Amino acid sequence: MATVTKKIKLKTKGNTDIINITPQVAEAVSSSGVTSGIVAVFVIGSTAGITTIEYEPGLVRDLKDYFEKIAPVSGEYEHNLRWHDGNGYAHVRASSVGQSISVPLIDGEMPLGTWQQVILIDFDNKARAREIIVQIVGD
Ligand code: ZN
Secondary structure, three states, X not given: OEEEEEEEEEEEOOOOEEEXXXXXXXXXXXXXXXXXXXXXXXXXXXXXXXXXXXXXXXXXXHHHHHHXXXXXXXXXXXXXXXXXXXXXXXXXXXXXXXXXXXXXXXXXXXXXXXXXXXXXXXXXXXXXXXXXXXXXXXX
16 A cells, blocks of 8 residues: 655636646656555645536636636625635635545546546636645555
């Protein structure tokens, strides 16, 4: 049994920037030497989320529209009144998505669907440098 921890560092544009991180996650997995177990992908921070999507422009736009409906940027947030950083919407969106996913690792492959990619969504209201932890546990 091994635990291998890798980091993915990337810069985002913020403002609900949706980034396909599947290649970086797959690279972390293949370089770990682990072929059977579980892959945990976690983003540090309370204004970003990790999930999966069919990464194509239409759906990326649909997802952004969805977030604007459930937690509008210009909505009223107690967080903004308290901290004046204007990103209350980003915290709410991030918490609704979650900060991590786990993917099974079987025979050296993550069994993602053909049209299923792992994405980072950076909701914050400014460009950010993000750190994603990929932890691979198994044999
Ligand atoms: Zn804030």
